[in-house]
Structures are given as C-alpha cells and as structure tokens.
Amino acid sequence: MKRIEEQTHYEILEVSPDADLKEIQRAYDHARETFHADSLAIYSLFSEEEMRKIQAAIEEAYRVLMDEALRKSYNQSHSHLIERSSREKQAEKSVKSSEIKSSLSFTDLSIEVGEITYRGRSLKQIRERLGIDLKAISAETKINIKTLELIEEEDLEHLPAMVYLKGFLKAYARALNLDAQKLIDGYFQLFKEKGKK
Amino acid sequence: MTRDHHQRVIWTIGGGKGGSGKSFITTNIGICLSKLGARVILIDADLGGANLHTFLGILPPGPSLSDFIKKRVSHLKDVLIHTGVPNLQLLTGAQDLLNAADAKSAQKRKLLRSIKSLESDYILVDLGGGNALSVLDFFLMSDGGILVVTPEPTSIENTYRFLKSAFYRRLRQAVSSFSAKSLIDEAMDRKNEAGIRTPYELLREVRRINEEDALKMVEEAATFHPNLILNQVRSKKDIEIGFSIRSACQKYFGIQLHYLGYIVYDQDVGNSIRKRRPLVLENYRSKAAQCVSEIASRLANSHRMPSGN
Numbered sequence: 001m002k003r004i005e006e007q008t009h010y011e012i013l014e015v016s017p018d019a020d021l022k023e024i025q026r027a028y029d030h031a032r033e034t035f036h037a038d039s040l041a042i043y044s045l046f047s048e049e050e051m052r053k054i055q056a057a058i059e060e061a062y063r064v065l066m067d068e069a070l071r072k073s074y075n076q077s078h079s080h081l082i083e084r085s086s087r088e089k090q091a092e093k094s095v096k097s098s099e100i101k102s103s104l105s106f107t108d109l110s111i112e113v114g115e116i117t118y119r120g121r122s123l124k125q126i127r128e129r130l131g132i133d134l135k136a137i138s139a140e141t142k143i144n145i146k147t148l149e150l151i152e153e154e155d156l157e158h159l160p161a162m163v164y165l166k167g168f169l170k171a172y173a174r175a176l177n178l179d180a181q182k183l184i185d186g187y188f189q190l191f192k193e194k195g196k197k
Numbered sequence: 198m199t200r201d202h203h204q205r206v207i208w209t210i211g212g213g214k215g216g217s218g219k220s221f222i223t224t225n226i227g228i229c230l231s232k233l234g235a236r237v238i239l240i241d242a243d244l245g246g247a248n249l250h251t252f253l254g255i256l257p258p259g260p261s262l263s264d265f266i267k268k269r270v271s272h273l274k275d276v277l278i279h280t281g282v283p284n285l286q287l288l289t290g291a292q293d294l295l296n297a298a299d300a301k302s303a304q305k306r307k308l309l310r311s312i313k314s315l316e317s318d319y320i321l322v323d324l325g326g327g328n329a330l331s332v333l334d335f336f337l338m339s340d341g342g343i344l345v346v347t348p349e350p351t352s353i354e355n356t357y358r359f360l361k362s363a364f365y366r367r368l369r370q371a372v373s374s375f376s377a378k379s380l381i382d383e384a385m386d387r388k389n390e391a392g393i394r395t396p397y398e399l400l401r402e403v404r405r406i407n408e409e410d411a412l413k414m415v416e417e418a419a420t421f422h423p424n425l426i427l428n429q430v431r432s433k434k435d436i437e438i439g440f441s442i443r444s445a446c447q448k449y450f451g452i453q454l455h456y457l458g459y460i461v462y463d464q465d466v467g468n469s470i471r472k473r474r475p476l477v478l479e480n481y482r483s484k485a486a487q488c489v490s491e492i493a494s495r496l497a498n499s500h501r502m503p504s505g506n
Contacts, residue, residue, distance in 0.1 A: 039441060041353065046449065
C-alpha cells in the first residue's frame with residue numbers, strides 16, 4: 001500500500017528492477033492504455049487530479065528508465081527502495097508472464113482497432129530507442145534488411161501485398177516484444193488511407 | 198490426489214451486478230471440476246434470485262439450508278441435492294441466512310464451519326450481486342473470492358464498489374482500536390466529513406491515531422488477493438481490460454488482484470440457459486465452454502501451489 005508519490009519508477013510501471021528496455025516499453029504501453037481518460041478499467045475509481053498524477057508518474061518513469069544514464073543514477077539514488085521491492089516483484093513477474101501466455105492462448109477473436117497502433121515510423125522510433133540494430137532484427141526474424149527498411153519507411157509501393165506482409169509484420173513486432181496485432185492494424189489503416197487517395 | 202489430506206477449498210463468486218454471469222460461471226466451473234474427478238458442492242446464496250437449480254436443469258429443490266438451521270434435519274449433508282451430474286451436489290437456501298438481519302456473525306461462522314465439514318473437495322458459493330455485510334463476510338471468509346465483471350462501465354463501477362466494501366470490511370476486522378474501526382466506518386461513506394476518499398487517505402488518518410493499526414492495514418492489503426473473471430469478452434482489447442483492472446486496483450487499493458481468465462461472448466451460452474442444459478455438458482466445444490474449462494483447471498491447480506489463495 002503505497003501512494004503514487006511513494007512508488008518507485010519500477011513500481012509505477014509494474015516491472016522488475018532488472019527489466020530490459022523491451023519490457024519497459026511494453027509496460028509503458030499497457031500503463032498508458034490503462035490510465036487513459038477513456039479507459040474502462042479506471043471508471044469510477046480515480047478523480048481527475050489523481051489521474052493527472054498517475055499519468056505524470058508514468059511518463060516520468062518511462063523517461064528515466066528508457067535512458068541508460070538517467071536510469072543508472074536513479075538506481076543509485078533509490079537503491080534502498082529498489083532493493084526491497086526487487087524480490088517481491090520477481091515473484092509477481094513470473095506469475096504475470098505465465099498468466100498472459102495461458103490466458104491468451106486459444107481464442108481467435110475479431111479485433112477492434114485500439115487506441116494505440118504502431119506503424120513503420122513508430123516501429124523505427126521504438127527500435128532506435130531500444131538501441132537495437134536492424135541487422136539484429138533481420139537475424140532474429142530471417143527477414144532481409146531491405147524489406148525491414150521498407151516496413152519502417154512505410155513504402156507501400158514496394159512492399160508486398162498485405163496478405164504476405166502480415167507475416168513479416170508479426171515477426172518484426174515480436175522481435176521488439178510489441179503486440180503484433182497493433183502493428184497489423186496500423187498497417188491496415190495505412191493501406192486504407194492510401195487507397196482513398 | 199490424496200483426498201484425506203487436503204482440505205476442502207471454498208470459492209465464493211460475488212460482486213459486480215446481476216446479469217454478469219455469476220450463476221452461469223458457478224454452475225459450469227463446478228461441472229468442469231467434477232469432471233476432473235473432484236467432489237463438488239454448489240451453494241446457492243444469491244439474495245437477488247436463487248436459481249442455480251434452473252441452470253442445472255433440475256426442479257425447484259425440496260430440502261434446503263433452512264431445514265438444517267431450523268433443526269428439521271440434523272446433518273447439513275442431509276439437505277444436499279443430487280444434480281444428476283456425477284460428483285456434483287447442490288445446497289440451496291443459504292440466501293435466507295445471509296438475508297436475515299438478525300444473523301449474528303457467530304451464526305454465520307458456525308454455518309461456514311458446517312459447510313467446511315461437508316465431504317467434498319471443492320465448494321463453490323454463488324453470492325449473487327449483493328453488497329450486504331453478511332455477503333461481504335462470506336466473500337472474505339472463503340479461501341478465495343472471485344469477482345465476475347463484464348467489460349461495461351456499469352459492471353466495472355459495481356465491482357469496484359463491492360471490492361471497496363469488501364476491502365474496508367477486511368481492514369475493519371483487522372484493526373483492534375475502536376477509533377480506527379469507526380474511522381473505517383466513516384470512510385465507507387463517500388461524502389464523509391473527514392474527507393477520506395481513497396484507501397491511502399484512510400491509512401494516513403489511521404496512522405495518525407494508531408500506528409499499530411496502520412501496520413495491520415498494510416499487512417492486510419498485502420495479503421488480500423481477490424480473483425477476477427472477465428465475462429462476455431468480444432475482442433482482444435476487452436481481454437486486456439482484465440490486466441488494466443489489475444493495474445488500476447494495484448494503484449488505487451494497493452492490492453494484487455489475480456486475473457483468473459476471461460470468457461468470450463458466445464451465443465451458445467444463451468441457448469444453453471434457455472434449454473436449461475449446462476453449457477459444458479450441452480456444447481463442450483463452444484468457445485465459452487473452453488474458456489470456462491480453462492479457468493476451472495486453473496482453479497484446480499492454484500490451491501496446490503504454495504502461493505495460492
């Protein structure tokens with residue numbers, strides 16, 4: 001039971017102190033969606049003022065934890081707090097990941113377009129923020145670099161049709177630990193917008 | 198499975214509002230557990246309308262809990278009804294006791310003890326959507342409370358209201374000083390004069406008058422792990438609401454909610470209820486039935502884990 005002001009950046013984003021950048025990005029996306037003004041999950045629970053406080057805390061946590069130097073100095077100045085919560089969080093985390101896996105395992109549901117979708121450019125931004133080289137993505141996904149570049153540039157003319165592209169998008173999103181569906185949705189929108197022109 | 202050594206596990210299903218699917222879920226999870234070979238008893242304690250028998254497709258029951266309370270029968274097991282499903286029995290009439298304004302907590306504890314002494318592996322109690330103190334007590338006294346929510350603002354609002362009542366009730370039971378208890382009572386009223394709006398503000402006020410009780414509250418929050426089932430899910434985005442509710446509870450109450458799983462919206466559910474045939478028996482392959490059975494197996498596994506409720 002800790003007030004927002006008392007929670008560490010790790011507690012704000014519900015990640016363990018040794019979370020890597022991918023995990024932090026994912027946690028940040030989740031937190032932003034949860035504590036969004038239109039989010040159903042917070043309905044009737046928080047006042048506007050509390051929401052502003054939480055949102056600011058989420059942004060600040062993300063800003064610090066995504067920056068290597070800032071994170072390092074934060075860890076040093078808050079070591080007493082982080083040490084203590086580290087062990088508790090670790091137990092939670094293992095439960096959490098197995099939970100997500102098993103509860104999302106078998107249903108193949110129709111998709112509503114969410115608040116946040118990714119496109120090529122945002123993908124590039126996230127990748128660069130994570131400090132991952134395109135070569136590494138290529139090695140992991142077995143997609144050639146040229147295609148990955150086209151995806152990031154949103155070069156629809158030179159990209160294969162959506163049917164083929166989908167598999168690439170999925171693999172790329174997974175390599176960054178992002179929700180693949182959100183990237184596919186984002187690309188669907190791109191194709192739609194382009195079709196209108 | 199060594200039946201003689203492990204204890205009966207009691208799960209209470211409550212919160213939310215009428216129509217969120219608690220009775221449907223209680224019935225079908227019960228059947229899934231019985232199919233796994235466990236002995237299961239369903240207890241109908243829905244104040245709003247006890248009709249688990251209809252979900253099971255059996256006639257309005259004859260013997261009920263009140264026969265036991267009024268001492269017309271001497272053993273609680275004598276008022277259990279066979280459901281036609283192997284290993285599955287039904288106990289009705291618990292709502293009468295929960296409803297009674299004069300039901301003392303000693304009486305409720307005694308009932309809980311009798312229930313716990315029943316020969317069974319799992320006991321599932323359908324509490325309905327009520328918010329009465331005795332319902333909260335029952336929710337808190339079980340091994341695990343399960344909240345059923347649908348992804349709609351009305352359902353979510355009612356669930357938070359129930360959760361807040363249950364949480365404050367639990368805190369009230371934990372603190373020992375009279376002043377802390379009355380402060381918690383006051384905080385239950387949304388427009389209280391002390392201006393306490395959140396659990397943290399309550400904690401701050403209690404800390405001011407009694408440090409020891411404040412520590413107890415922190416302990417209670419750390420060990421309170423209600424479970425959540427999201428029902429009538431229509432999209433992946435809906436599924437994620439469960440995780441968001443968990444995060445919201447962590448931020449607001451400082452408690453760790455356990456997201457047990459979700460059940461997809463499925464026409465087959467309505468059809469099975471109209472036919473008065475439980476879905477997992479009528480149409481095991483339907484999506485909703487698969488979701489229910491996954492949740493049931495998770496429940497069956499959870500109490501074996503040392504960290505389970």
